[in-house]
Amino acid sequence: MPPCPPLDLHFIGAFDGEIGYGPKGAENPLIWINQPFDGKPATVGNGSMPAFHATTRAAVDAFHAAALASGGRDEGAPGLRYSPNFYACYVRDPDGNKLSAVCTAAE
Structure with a gap:
């Protein structure tokens, strides 16, 4: 794997x-x-979105780039949201699942 x-x-x-x-x-x-x-077959969950912890903002950027390079769709480019240290991105994988990577460290 x-x-x-x-x-x-x-x-x-x-x-x-x-x-x-x-x-x-x-x-x-x-x-x-x-x-x-x-x-039963897996389906895209309504309202479900795994959010993965990233230790740096660069890791969020890399996650987003890797997801797009692997056939994912952009659902929100990396950036600050909600608070001064909430740096996140959002993508949909090729099956339509919504995923996020989040860094809350001050950088």
Whole structure:
């Protein structure tokens, strides 16, 4: 499985129909990707949007660029929103899921 370098997430392992990613060397994943519990096809959730923590604004920028380079659509370019330290971007993956990367560190 490929890593997610902009957010420093690495493949941790596959477990019973799901895969997990987390920091390099971690034993427990921070994010899980799995098949729907009910066995039906996965669909885009209405009102659901995973937001990934980024340690720097540059990581948010890199996440956004990687998402677009991988076939995602822009839903909000990287920038400040809501407060002086809320730096985020929004994308839709090729399946239509909305994702965000957020950095709240002062830079």
